[in-house]
Amino acid sequence: MSYEPTILGFLCNWCSYAGADLAGVSRLQYPPNIRVIRVMCSGRVDPKFVFEALKIGIDGIIVMGCHPGDCHYLEGNYEAEKKFNMLKKFLTFINLDNRIRLEWVSASEGMRFAEIVSEFTNSIKELGPSPLKEDKDLLDKLEAIEMAADSYRIRALVGRERTIIESENVYGEKVPQDKFDNIFNTAIYDEYMRCRILLSLKKNSKSVKVLASELEIDPSEVLEHILILKGSNSITMGEIEGITPIYEYTMEG
Numbered sequence: 689m690s691y692e693p694t695i696l697g698f699l700c701n702w703c704s705y706a707g708a709d710l711a712g713v714s715r716l717q718y719p720p721n722i723r724v725i726r727v728m729c730s731g732r733v734d735p736k737f738v739f740e741a742l743k744i745g746i747d748g749i750i751v752m753g754c755h756p757g758d759c760h761y762l763e764g765n766y767e768a769e770k771k772f773n774m775l776k777k778f779l780t781f782i783n784l785d786n787r788i789r790l791e792w793v794s795a796s797e798g799m800r801f802a803e804i805v806s807e808f809t810n811s812i813k814e815l816g817p818s819p820l821k822e823d824k825d826l827l828d829k830l831e832a833i834e835m836a837a838d839s840y841r842i843r844a845l846v847g848r849e850r851t852i853i854e855s856e857n858v859y860g861e862k863v864p865q866d867k868f869d870n871i872f873n874t875a876i877y878d879e880y881m882r883c884r885i886l887l888s889l890k891k892n893s894k895s896v897k898v899l900a901s902e903l904e905i906d907p908s909e910v911l912e913h914i915l916i917l918k919g920s921n922s923i924t925m926g927e928i929e930g931i932t933p934i935y936e937y938t939m940e941g
């Protein structure tokens with residue numbers, strides 16, 4: 689029996705949901721794998737919705753909204769795109785980035801809706817069932833991603849990207865897109881690693897060396913993250929084993 693993926697679609701009320709409706713009344717064929725959740729705007733799709741869907745074993749998630757310039761709330765789809773790009777970057781760490789998709793579909797594009805759903809369903813079929821259904825280690829990494837995506841630093845960068853790029857700062861400078869991208873990519877990586885360290889120390893206290901082998905990164909890099917986490921009182925140095933400090937998670941950070 690061939691594998692049938694479960695696809696979740698978040699469709700904006702004003703364009704994509706109407707496009708799906710048109711596909712239905714026009715009797716256009718598309719796979720029945722998609723379950724639709726109607727949202728008022730694609731910008732309403734909180735990254736938490738995507739994380740929850742992945743955690744319960746949904747194989748593919750698609751967000752659909754109005755074409756740029758057509759959002760009923762002016763810039764909701766712009767916000768959706770920023771959040772989506774952030775999610776995609778995080779999900780590359782665990783090779784799940786191909787399981788999410790963002791598309792623009794207008795109320796008159798029933799055919800486009802049917803084609804996108806067919807193509808996305810086939811691409812998920814090729815990927816196979818979500819590995820999150822069985823891989824506990826991957827679920828732990830997803831938890832770190834969820835925590836990192838909700839951090840103040842990432843939310844500030846996502847929410848202020850446009851202002852940072854388009855408006856001048858207090859020194860009269862605009863930050864070029866490529867420079868912003870570098871800052872953003874670094875922040876994404878650092879927050880992910882720091883959240884993995886935090887969650888690991890929450891389970892039990894560890895040395896830098898043990899964390900480095902667990903995260904498969906250099907001990908000097910772990911130490912840099914440890915110093916930042918210590919500075920925010922998220923962790924503390926506990927006992928010393930021989931000459932090796934052991935770090936502990938605290939509730940303060």
Ligand code: FES
Nearest residue numbers: 700729753754760
């Ligand atoms: S109302 Fe459709 S994307 Fe905002």
